[in-house]
Amino acid sequence: MEILRYEGAGKRYGSTWALRDFTLGVEEGTITALIGPSGSGKTTALRMANRMAEPDEGVIRYDGRALRSYRPEILRRSMGYVIQSVGLFPHWTVLQNVCAVPRLLGRRAREAEARADELLSLVGLEPALYRGRRPSELSGGEAQRVGVARALAADPPLLLMDEPFGAVDPLQRAKLQASFLDIQKRLKKTVLLVTHDLDEAVRLADRVVLMRGGVVVQEDTPARLLAEPSGDFARDFVGEERSLKRLARVAASSCARPPATALAGSDAPEADGSCDGPSLYWVIDGRGRPVGLVRPGGRAKPGEKAPPVLPLGATLKEVLALMLEDGPELVGLVDDEGAIRGELGLVDIARASSQAVVTGESR
Amino acid sequence: MKFRTVVGGGCALAALAAVSSERFMGWALGSAFGPGALYPLSSPAELLAQHLSLALGASLAAASVGFVLGIIASMAGDEAKRLVMAAGALAQTVPPVAVLALAVPVLGFGSRPVFVALALYGILPVLHGTATGLNSVPSASIDAAVGMGMGRSFRFLRIELPLGLPAIVAGLRSSVVINVGTAAIGAAMGAGGLGRPIMAGLVQFKTSYVAQGAVAAMVLALSLDWALARIERAVTRA
Numbered sequence: 100m101e102i103l104r105y106e107g108a109g110k111r112y113g114s115t116w117a118l119r120d121f122t123l124g125v126e127e128g129t130i131t132a133l134i135g136p137s138g139s140g141k142t143t144a145l146r147m148a149n150r151m152a153e154p155d156e157g158v159i160r161y162d163g164r165a166l167r168s169y170r171p172e173i174l175r176r177s178m179g180y181v182i183q184s185v186g187l188f189p190h191w192t193v194l195q196n197v198c199a200v201p202r203l204l205g206r207r208a209r210e211a212e213a214r215a216d217e218l219l220s221l222v223g224l225e226p227a228l229y230r231g232r233r234p235s236e237l238s239g240g241e242a243q244r245v246g247v248a249r250a251l252a253a254d255p256p257l258l259l260m261d262e263p264f265g266a267v268d269p270l271q272r273a274k275l276q277a278s279f280l281d282i283q284k285r286l287k288k289t290v291l292l293v294t295h296d297l298d299e300a301v302r303l304a305d306r307v308v309l310m311r312g313g314v315v316v317q318e319d320t321p322a323r324l325l326a327e328p329s330g331d332f333a334r335d336f337v338g339e340e341r342s343l344k345r346l347a348r349v350a351a352s353s354c355a356r357p358p359a360t361a362l363a364g365s366d367a368p369e370a371d372g373s374c375d376g377p378s379l380y381w382v383i384d385g386r387g388r389p390v391g392l393v394r395p396g397g398r399a400k401p402g403e404k405a406p407p408v409l410p411l412g413a414t415l416k417e418v419l420a421l422m423l424e425d426g427p428e429l430v431g432l433v434d435d436e437g438a439i440r441g442e443l444g445l446v447d448i449a450r451a452s453s454q455a456v457v458t459g460e461s462r
Numbered sequence: 463m464k465f466r467t468v469v470g471g472g473c474a475l476a477a478l479a480a481v482s483s484e485r486f487m488g489w490a491l492g493s494a495f496g497p498g499a500l501y502p503l504s505s506p507a508e509l510l511a512q513h514l515s516l517a518l519g520a521s522l523a524a525a526s527v528g529f530v531l532g533i534i535a536s537m538a539g540d541e542a543k544r545l546v547m548a549a550g551a552l553a554q555t556v557p558p559v560a561v562l563a564l565a566v567p568v569l570g571f572g573s574r575p576v577f578v579a580l581a582l583y584g585i586l587p588v589l590h591g592t593a594t595g596l597n598s599v600p601s602a603s604i605d606a607a608v609g610m611g612m613g614r615s616f617r618f619l620r621i622e623l624p625l626g627l628p629a630i631v632a633g634l635r636s637s638v639v640i641n642v643g644t645a646a647i648g649a650a651m652g653a654g655g656l657g658r659p660i661m662a663g664l665v666q667f668k669t670s671y672v673a674q675g676a677v678a679a680m681v682l683a684l685s686l687d688w689a690l691a692r693i694e695r696a697v698t699r700a
Binding site: 186190 | 600602603604605606607608609610611612613616621624625
């Protein structure tokens with residue numbers, strides 16, 4: 100079901116149109132990313148959803164009702180709002196910040212605070228440690244996490260996010276994106292997200308709306324946008340390394356092979372002469388945890404450095420990055436207990452990548 | 463911190479009690495300047511009370527007008543805001559004594575023209591502080607407040623005002639301190655207060671009168687400044 104629908108929405112500043120004939124349906128429980136260069140109208144479109152910008156033409160419906168029939172304050176309390184600069188209230192504690200909307204809605208302080216504690220844990224901040232802190236005592240990444248917790252506090256069905264992870268460094272951004280996807284999987288919120296970062300849109304979104312000069316250029320799944328950008332602008336925007344970007348959408352576990360293993364202390368099997376036998380064995384301990392690598396026929400013993408492994412949830416892009424950085428032939432996938440569950444080589448990535456082009460895969 | 467507040471407040475109160483006590487002032491001035499050193503026409507307590515009510519009353523009037531004007535200025539467009547800030551900064555360069563001197567030909571002698579002049583001059587620091595304080599609220603916080611559905615008055619009372627309060631109190635503080643000092647000159651226009659012994663001492667070459675008024679005015683200004691500084695720090699931390 101569509102929770103939010105734009106029908107021919109337009110916004111004019113003076114004589115220039117910031118947004119024109121914008122039509123989009125946002126499906127419940129999905130993440131939709133509006134992406135484009137600055138001035139493409141993506142932020143205007145987002146701010147129309149909570150009436151921080153009013154359309155000059157067209158209609159927007161929320162939950163089937165015309166947006167104009169809602170009182171702006173009431174409407175906004177039913178939508179989480181996250182912005183790039185976070186905008187925590189500096190004179191309030193983290194707890195007070197997170198409780199802001201529930202308190203506006205007249206919920207009891209105790210209820211709101213219990214909920215706030217849950218949300219802080221959810222975004223990965225230990226409540227006991229963080230609830231009493233002031234925003235000035237938080238790092239950029241922590242502040243952004245509090246911002247997300249604050250937006251979720253009143254359990255709104257819809258989240259509006261304007262460049263939510265734009266202000267933090269790339270490492271933090273990747274972490275925030277991962278934990279955001281994790282949260283989204285659990286809470287099943289509908290998310291409308293604005294970003295200028297294609298990697299972010301590809302990683303997070305179910306649908307991507309590419310915009311330029313106030314007009315939609317292409318609306319598609321991330322995989323199809325990368326595989327079949329329509330027109331010169333889309334091709335330029337997607338860029339040369341789009342096949343590389345696409346790897347961020349593919350779970351490494353989906354194209355991993357079962358690992359060839361040898362228990363530490365034993366001898367790895369001899370090569371059998373055929374060319375498709377394993378060329379490396381994972382040395383595992385009693386619990387199936389990889390401790391090294393060994394050639395066929397070699398003595399299986401723990402290696403000098405930690406073997407190249409990633410968690411099961413890793414994407415192909417992360418696998419490839421690890422291969423390029425450390426140069427291992429094989430990358431292992433380990434589960435939460437650290438036991439090896441699969442392995443990938445460069446060949447597997449190449450095969451998965453070419454398949455994705457054909458099928459236009461989705462996450 | 464609490465200890466310092468108690469000690470500082472105790473010192474300020476003791477000093478104020480001392481300069482308003484006829485006995486203490488008579489003894490202190492007498493031992494420094496000889497007999498007849500105390501200004502005879504009004505008691506020290508009366509002079510202090512006159513001075514305080516004149517300076518504080520004018521500041522209070524100034525604060526309420528300056529506060530409202532500051533809010534209006536902060537809500538006005540950028541152009542108007544810049545104009546108010548520039549006017550405020552310019553007006554601050556006029557010495558307060560000049561304001562008093564200008565008030566007399568317009569309003570005549572007595573305490574009323576002095577009150578009006580002090581109030582007018584005291585508006586500017588408060589106006590400037592209020593506008594600065596309200597404008598210093600991070601725009602991201604405002605955007606977030608609007609976006610999460612806070613109404614206009616809630617936003618003003620719970621976000622903008624508390625965040626702007628330190629600058630507003632700072633403006634109030636300079637307004638009060640300037641007025642306490644300037645009110646002494648008001649005695650020349652017949653306003654009473656601690657300026658009276660000073661003026662009398664200057665005319666009659668009685669150093670002890672001058673000392674009496676000056677010391678009391680100094681104690682009053684320092685105490686008020688200290689108290690407002692405490693308030694300023696308290697609201698900054700909150």
